[in-house]
Amino acid sequence: MTDRRLAEDVRIVGSGLLGTSIGLGLAARGVDVVMDDVSPSARRLAVDYGAGREPAAGDAPGLIVVCVPPDVTASIVARELAAYPDALVTDVASVKAAPLAELRAMGADLGRYLGTHPMAGRERGGAISARADLFVGRPWVLAGHDDISYRRAGAIEDMILDLGAVPIELDVERHDRSVALVSHVPQVVSSLLAARLSEGDGAALQLAGQGLRDVTRVAGSDPALWVQILGANAPAVVDVLRPLRDDLERVIAALDAPEAPGSRRAIADALAAGNTGVARIPGKHGQDRRFSQIVVMVDDTPGELARLLTEIGEAGVNMEDLRLEHSPGAQIGLAEISVVPEAEQRLVAELEERGWTIAGAFA
Numbered sequence: 001m002t003d004r005r006l007a008e009d010v011r012i013v014g015s016g017l018l019g020t021s022i023g024l025g026l027a028a029r030g031v032d033v034v035m036d037d038v039s040p041s042a043r044r045l046a047v048d049y050g051a052g053r054e055p056a057a058g059d060a061p062g063l064i065v066v067c068v069p070p071d072v073t074a075s076i077v078a079r080e081l082a083a084y085p086d087a088l089v090t091d092v093a094s095v096k097a098a099p100l101a102e103l104r105a106m107g108a109d110l111g112r113y114l115g116t117h118p119m120a121g122r123e124r125g126g127a128i129s130a131r132a133d134l135f136v137g138r139p140w141v142l143a144g145h146d147d148i149s150y151r152r153a154g155a156i157e158d159m160i161l162d163l164g165a166v167p168i169e170l171d172v173e174r175h176d177r178s179v180a181l182v183s184h185v186p187q188v189v190s191s192l193l194a195a196r197l198s199e200g201d202g203a204a205l206q207l208a209g210q211g212l213r214d215v216t217r218v219a220g221s222d223p224a225l226w227v228q229i230l231g232a233n234a235p236a237v238v239d240v241l242r243p244l245r246d247d248l249e250r251v252i253a254a255l256d257a258p259e260a261p262g263s264r265r266a267i268a269d270a271l272a273a274g275n276t277g278v279a280r281i282p283g284k285h286g287q288d289r290r291f292s293q294i295v296v297m298v299d300d301t302p303g304e305l306a307r308l309l310t311e312i313g314e315a316g317v318n319m320e321d322l323r324l325e326h327s328p329g330a331q332i333g334l335a336e337i338s339v340v341p342e343a344e345q346r347l348v349a350e351l352e353e354r355g356w357t358i359a360g361a362f363a
């Protein structure tokens, strides 16, 4: 028998990115998973990928996971609660207060419903983008409310743990305020910045480096999904956007008159506040500690990166993170290796001895 916590059979409604990824992860652990979708071809595709089986008469799931767009989440949750009176029902929508309020207004049986939100995803939807390991190591919020205890929702936590994610209990309002700050506003800022590029000189784009890619990655997200997410969490998003606009106006005023008394200070203060903020983003395993970075030049030939990683292992150093940078047209890649500060000097020496070129090392 596969090692797992979840004892229930699972029904997944919505066979897109999230539903298929959950199905793949659970099916791999031997759970009996049924995939469903309003679109028969989406459902069949998820079944073809191995996320689960077609629905059948007599299915009696103990846990139902609704993975549909936010604006239909409440109505599908209500339908499933009514259709399967013994099942626990959850959903994965990116907003939590609005679907709960809708369900309450419909008179749904909230004693069997607890919404969740995995903080993992991709810019592209659909089963074709799904991955069984999408949730490994990622936070997954259980959005608590007064009609059900976390203990009663134990099977949902079992599912989260079986998928390798980290359960976090937050009530719905705190969840929505939190994701406004860490997910919804970053989406808006990333999109607005990327939108500037559509007007830029084509030659300027040839100069694009990793910094631009870092801050615009999520600008490739699906507008149809995000219109729903932002609309459903509008007050919390605006609460972050307004002070952001004030900060931007202060920077613009300072740059309009950079020589005026106080202007340079205003710019420096804005950038320093950014340093303080970025230092608060937890690293791997949610820890706050910062790592040293070692940048190694890697020939753009097959097997070179694998050789580097093997040799770091041989040196007995645990790699905390890895980032790759490629310049278009260049035959060299840069591998930025994060290690604990105590290991930095030793690893640099080991790698140089083995013939690697170190482009930089910094704490």
Ligand SMILES: NC(=O)C1=CN([C@@H]2O[C@H](COP(=O)(O)OP(=O)(O)OC[C@H]3O[C@@H](n4cnc5c(N)ncnc54)[C@H](O)[C@@H]3O)[C@@H](O)[C@H]2O)C=CC1
Pocket (backbone or CB within 6 Å): 013, 014, 015, 016, 017, 018, 019, 036, 037, 038, 039, 042, 067, 068, 069, 070, 072, 073, 076, 092, 093, 094, 095, 117, 118, 119, 120, 121, 122, 123, 124, 125, 126, 127, 229
């Ligand atoms: N895309 C992401 O990165 C993340 C998305 N979420 C949430 O997950 C949910 C699903 O998103 P994705 O999987 O990305 O979308 P998706 O577009 O890949 O899949 C949604 C699926 O739901 C189906 N569907 C639509 N209406 C339905 C209905 N009435 N009944 C049954 N099926 C229906 C669609 O046919 C589609 O297959 C959304 O609520 C989203 O907020 C949560 C975390 C991350």
Ligand SMILES: O=C(O)C(=O)Cc1ccc(O)cc1
Pocket (backbone or CB within 6 Å): 093, 094, 118, 119, 120, 121, 122, 123, 183, 218
């Ligand atoms: O791509 C990423 O980094 C994400 O964080 C994706 C994501 C998109 C929507 C969510 O509600 C949660 C996560």
